[in-house]
Amino acid sequence: MLDNLDLNLALEKDDYKAQIESLMQELRVLQQACWEKKLPALFVLEGWAAAGKGLLVKKMVGYIDPRGFTVHPIWPATEAERQYPFLWRFWQKLPQSGTIGFFYHSWYTRVLEDRLFGRVAEAEVPIVMRQINAFERQLVDDGAAIGKFWIHISKKELKKRLKTAAADPLDAWRVRPEDWQQAKNYDQYATFAEEMFAQTSTGTAPWTLVEGNDQRWARVKVLTKMATTLTEALDRLQFRSPPPTLPPQEKLEPTEPDLLAQVDLSQSLSRDEYKEQLREEQTRLRELQLEIYQQQIPVLVVFEGWDAAGKGGAIKRLTDVLDPRSYIVSPFAAPTDEEKAHHYLWRFWRRLPPPGKIGIFDRTWYGRVLVERVEGYASETSWRQAYKEINEFEEQLTSAGYVLVKLWLHISSDEQLRRFEERQQNPFKNYKITAEDWRNREKEPFYYVAINQMIQRTSTPAAPWSIVAGNDKYYARVKVIQMVIQAIETELKRRK
């Protein structure tokens, strides 16, 4: 691919001036439109060292309001960043709605420089490519514009530029030892790049290869494509097809399994059994906590369940004997303004526990296919897409070594009613029950369908759901701890 680029392409000064003038106007208007339509945009600059990426970023931002963008220079991941899935640090840096993020180097360093220097295992490369594609597709499906540029120069030109830069006192500091390595291994690096184009030039976020020997040509090409990318994303917003208006599904289809109905809700423990088993399991969990810490394994336990299913009590028993420095409980309610200005998965990425700790999420990304679906906050297209997005997200966690435990606390409708009424009557508990809980209860059939479909579609081998029978609180609390223990033990065995 790179061989076919005509590196002799160039622009005369007058041509350049005329074209750049109108691009400048266009980009200003487009930035304004993105701001108004709350459209986030990402532009990635990759390519050879000394290919002029820095100057290009400068040109790209030169025509727009500096309050509406951020430039992210991406260097090798720090030790803290390497503790998380590799896309974690890029999730932290996503532009919020209406703003533009420029990435000078990007997540692609993982399949370029990291690969050249052996910082990523060859076997991992296809997985990384797939995760990158999922990442970009998720953003584009959420309305973002993505432009990716590879600035290409010939081997000869690269060497010449590095030598010139190294000789200039104002520029010498920019030339890293890695850059010389790149020149030395030009052909190898080019092969990596070609593979990267083949794997990640997708319909949603294609690569633009830029002939970089002539700077004027490169600028006009990049700025033109930047304008097109924004225009197309704005058009997509405008002409987004209206969400299908199917009536909400009140009953499962006969072909759909009713997983909730298969749960034996009569399972229970006597008070004595509970006390004994709870102590036993808690003790075991405490031992495992030490192993998690020593082996630096990240654990994430996610709690979902019907209102009044006993999530709070179960979390309390789970954490009771743990060292409070070893876990972090993150409750998620309705998203804040800042959270709403990002992809719905953003707030969960931000709160991932580091290795060695147990993160406990009280409600999660599954809100997308539960409350957001049932209440109509997410369009049908969006929540249907979410199954795939969630599976991809969880795959990234488990493949990065996370122990992921997904618990659905199930109670019968009668039991829920009994608990609601009890809460209402108990002055110490009635703050727990609101008009919203009663309203949700009226929508129970819709939730019943949504829950079943969620469990069915997001139970993957690496991240299965566990449905916990919750009518008896004693039984449920012990079961929750057992599920966590089991998951940790499985991971410990795998690592041996």
Add this chain to the structure above:
Amino acid sequence: MLDNLDLNLALEKDDYKAQIESLMQELRVLQQACWEKKLPALFVLEGWAAAGKGLLVKKMVGYIDPRGFTVHPIWPATEAERQYPFLWRFWQKLPQSGTIGFFYHSWYTRVLEDRLFGRVAEAEVPIVMRQINAFERQLVDDGAAIGKFWIHISKKELKKRLKTAAADPLDAWRVRPEDWQQAKNYDQYATFAEEMFAQTSTGTAPWTLVEGNDQRWARVKVLTKMATTLTEALDRLQFRSPPPTLPPQEKLEPTEPDLLAQVDLSQSLSRDEYKEQLREEQTRLRELQLEIYQQQIPVLVVFEGWDAAGKGGAIKRLTDVLDPRSYIVSPFAAPTDEEKAHHYLWRFWRRLPPPGKIGIFDRTWYGRVLVERVEGYASETSWRQAYKEINEFEEQLTSAGYVLVKLWLHISSDEQLRRFEERQQNPFKNYKITAEDWRNREKEPFYYVAINQMIQRTSTPAAPWSIVAGNDKYYARVKVIQMVIQAIETELKRRK
């Protein structure tokens, strides 16, 4: 002080059980009340290694809902954290309204362990103490509850516990080499602690010294004090005196200097002068940018000014020739939900530029004494306090090596009117003008007083205001760059 503690104090099991039971009830109710009243609380645990701090945190959180607190174990600052003022990492960890943050070790490590191991210069210790006091007072003035505990054990007991722990396979990993050093230098460390109590046991956030030889005694003492601290903070909220209802100040007192009136607004540049000087200053700035990078100096330029004073255009010219990887522009509008759930300075701490970069803030913490004062969003007590809080904050920045440039862009009332009208008529600019701008303009006399008082009260030797004459845009843009250059050059000279 420590010598006077009676380490023989102990509690019998029955006494303990009776007391702990009622504390448990009380803490649950108090946590609920904090949640409802949106009161944030911080509890700090310091003391000897093996004094049982870990177990105490466990007890403290044992009686409250795990979704309402976070435990922060504090270890030596990472390399990334050391790049910022030392309180920076604690600002990131502040509990949001309604929740509790437990600090297992805290900002006090700076005057304890860091001091023992020579990681902080002795001359810096008094400054650190003062900064800590300012930090805590700011939080308490904002309504937070703060409890600080020193868990004390004797030298003999410390050595005994370390030996026991080191011999237990489940506990041995907890004993760090630093802990043995602490035992070896017990008296030295105790002196540091005594100095710390003397300097930082303030009326707003006093230390509680806890006799730690007997665990039951220590627990009851800590939990009792925890309950008192929360109760007192809740009372303070309830009985907070109503803000004084003085009429807003429409005119400066005769004794108050009118700093704005002293500005010569007729200063201007011809187009040719502008072009030449702009190029000259921009070139100089670009050279300085390299020095900032090489010497890893953080620079923060803050922009305030009348509506339509030309902040956007000035920021554009300032950044025009800079490498986009070397600066970050952060515009601040009305705070988001998450920002509102924290101290008003929190969002600015979060966005501080790292060393080597230029941070540009478009509007700042001065909103507290401008728009929040004039519009009545902040009570009179709050905005009056803010002058001091801002001076303290800026002192922390400059003493950590920040170059801080504070610019007020000044234009006359007539010039503002002219620009408003021009914007209204220009279809490319009329998005810039809103009904709010016209409303603000009506409040001009109040702003005029507030601005003058702000400049007067927050112009400190380390962080002076510069008022830029803005009626002529050419003049203002060049002047802004000159002020930034001057500030950087002063710092470079200072460092030589």
